[in-house]
Amino acid sequence: MPQTNLPHPEERPGGARREGRTARSPVIGLTRMFLAFLWLGCTSFGGGTAGWLYREMVLKRRWLDEATFLSDFALGQAIPGSNGVKLTVQIGQRLRGAAGAVTALVGLLAGPFAIVLAVGAAYAGFGENRILQQMLDGVAAAVIGLTFATGLNSMTQSRPGLTGAILAAATVLGVGVLRWPMLPVVAVLAPLGIALALVEPRRR
Amino acid sequence: MSEASGGALIALGLVFAPLSLLSFGGGNAVIADIAQQSIAVHHWTSEREFADLFALSRAAPGPGSMLATLIGWKVAGVSGALIATTAFYLPSALLVFGAARLWGRWRGSVWHEAIERGLAPIAAGLFLSGGIVVLHASPAGWPVWAAAIVTTAALLRWPSLHPVPLLLAGAALFGLVAVL
Numbered sequence: 001m002p003q004t005n006l007p008h009p010e011e012r013p014g015g016a017r018r019e020g021r022t023a024r025s026p027v028i029g030l031t032r033m034f035l036a037f038l039w040l041g042c043t044s045f046g047g048g049t050a051g052w053l054y055r056e057m058v059l060k061r062r063w064l065d066e067a068t069f070l071s072d073f074a075l076g077q078a079i080p081g082s083n084g085v086k087l088t089v090q091i092g093q094r095l096r097g098a099a100g101a102v103t104a105l106v107g108l109l110a111g112p113f114a115i116v117l118a119v120g121a122a123y124a125g126f127g128e129n130r131i132l133q134q135m136l137d138g139v140a141a142a143v144i145g146l147t148f149a150t151g152l153n154s155m156t157q158s159r160p161g162l163t164g165a166i167l168a169a170a171t172v173l174g175v176g177v178l179r180w181p182m183l184p185v186v187a188v189l190a191p192l193g194i195a196l197a198l199v200e201p202r203r204r
Numbered sequence: 205m206s207e208a209s210g211g212a213l214i215a216l217g218l219v220f221a222p223l224s225l226l227s228f229g230g231g232n233a234v235i236a237d238i239a240q241q242s243i244a245v246h247h248w249t250s251e252r253e254f255a256d257l258f259a260l261s262r263a264a265p266g267p268g269s270m271l272a273t274l275i276g277w278k279v280a281g282v283s284g285a286l287i288a289t290t291a292f293y294l295p296s297a298l299l300v301f302g303a304a305r306l307w308g309r310w311r312g313s314v315w316h317e318a319i320e321r322g323l324a325p326i327a328a329g330l331f332l333s334g335g336i337v338v339l340h341a342s343p344a345g346w347p348v349w350a351a352a353i354v355t356t357a358a359l360l361r362w363p364s365l366h367p368v369p370l371l372l373a374g375a376a377l378f379g380l381v382a383v384l
Contacts, residue, residue, distance in 0.1 A: 041265065041266045041267075042265055042266075043265055044265050044266060044267075049266065049267045072304075076300060078228075078316075078319045078320050078323060079296065079299055079300050079303055080224065080225050080226055080227045080228045080233075080296055080299070081224060081225075081227055081231070081293070081295075081296025081297065081299070081300060082227065082231035082267040082293065082296070083231075084266075084267040085231075085267055085293050085296060085297060086296065086297070086300045089297045089300050089301055090300060090304060093301060093304065098301075101297070101301055105293070105297055108266070108267070109266065109267070109289065109293065111265070111266065112264055112265055112266025112267065112270050112273075113266075113270070113273055113285070113289060115264045115265060115266070116260065116261060116264040116266070116270040116273050116274055116277075117273070117274075117277055117282070117285060119260050119263065119264050120257070120260060120274050120277050120278070123256060123257075123260055130382055131379055131382040131383060132379075133252075133256065133382075134344070134378040134379055134381065134382035135375040135376075135378055135379040135382070136255070136256050136259035136260065136263075136375075137255070137259070137342060137344040137347075137348050137378050138351065138373075138374030138375045138376070138377050138378030138379065139259040139262060139263050139371050139374050139375045140255060140258055140259035140262070140338065140342060140348065140374075141342075141347075141348045141349075141350075141351035141352045141355065141374050141378070142351065142352075142355045142367070142370040142371045142373065142374035143258070143259065143262040143371065144335045144338055144339055144348075144352040144355070144356075145335075145351070145352045145353070145354065145355020145356040145358070145359060145370070146355065146359060146367055146370070147232050147235075147331055147332075147334055147335040147338075148331075148332060148335045148352065148353075148355075148356040149355070149356045149359035149360050149363075150232070150331055151328045151329070151330075151331030151332040151335065152328070152332070152356070152360060153360070153363065155325065155328040163325075164321075164324065164325035165325065167325040167326055167329065168325040168326065168328045168329035168332070169329065170329070171325070171326050171328075171329025171330055171332075171333060172329045172332050172333050172336070174333075175236050175237075175329070175330060175333035175337075176236060176329075176332060176333030176334075176335075176336035176337060177333075177336065179236070179240060179337065181237065181240065182223075182226055182234060182236060182237040182330070183222070183226060183237075186226060186228070186326065186330075189326050190228075190322070190323060190326060192322075193321075193322030193323055193325060193326050194318050194319055194322035194323065195318075195322070196322060197317070197318040197319075197321040197322035198314065198315075198318040198322075
């Protein structure tokens with residue numbers, strides 16, 4: 001796989017690690033992989049699939065090491081899409097190439113797909129129930145809190161400085177408050193953000 | 205929902221595939237746009253239904269944005285769910301699959317760093333916008349705002365707090381108020 005040849009400056013020098021990865025982790029069967037991701041998909045409640053992947057794939061199964069996981073995660077930040085899905089594709093690809101990526105992704109999504117449809121069908125039956133709707137409002141409120149906290153956390157962790165804060169505020173104003181469609185807002189702000197990051201001296 | 209028309213399936217694909225490629229910072233980033241498209245543009249759901257589907261998608265396990273699956277299902281049954289899910293996840297998955305090699309080559313370059321740093325605040329802004337839009341769509345009013353703010357504060361104060369107890373507490377609290 002091409003990925004085994006990726007230069008990772010933060011990795012230990014020499015080829016020890018690259019060899020180690022293939023030697024240490026014997027080829028993981030596709031069935032085993034599928035079942036692992038199926039299980040993960042069915043048990044990762046509350047969103048934040050990336051955190052669940054870390055626990056299961058790095059800490060528990062040791063299918064890949066922490067540095068690899070984190071650099072994959074950082075890479076994923078510049079690519080759109082669900083973080084859990086991106087990491088799943090990356091891990092599957094590392095373990096078994098294209099077949100691994102497909103297996104892992106289908107495994108991850110199959111369980112939640114079936115569960116969410118069952119839940120949706122149940123909702124269609126009980127949707128008018130006042131108590132159920134109230135409970136869903138409660139779940140939604142907690143999830144919104146989770147969304148806000150993630151946004152604010154990633155804001156402070158990336159230490160964006162004044163320009164970053166203004167960019168974030170402009171995004172919130174345009175998309176959140178004025179409800180402009182996201183595409184033009186991002187199409188204007190993303191190049192601006194990248195250009196500002198290019199000319200601004202590194203902060204960290 | 206068996207009378208799913210081809211037009212509805214195409215519309216689902218045309219809405220969710222571009223959103224897949226816009227969801228910088230994770231699936232949460234495009235919730236505001238999913239709401240806009242489902243409620244105002246395509247009239248797939250009412251505001252009430254959208255708020256409910258959002259909560260359902262979060263109460264279920266898996267990546268947060270099974271919201272796309274639920275909306276697809278609401279519009280055109282199981283085939284709609286399949287189309288919406290594929291449209292929402294596949295483009296981004298293909299992109300990450302292809303980009304890994306390029307990215308490794310760029311690692312440490314000025315561009316790599318600028319893209320990561322330049323997009324980070326926009327991603328954070330999109331996260332916050334998603335929360336705001338769903339709050340507006342929720343017809344329950346100030347209790348939801350209050351609970352959302354309390355949850356936010358709790359998670360900022362104790363970042364390692366597990367989300368599931370919070371979801372259960374929200375459901376229990378609001379359910380209890382409804383019963384009383």
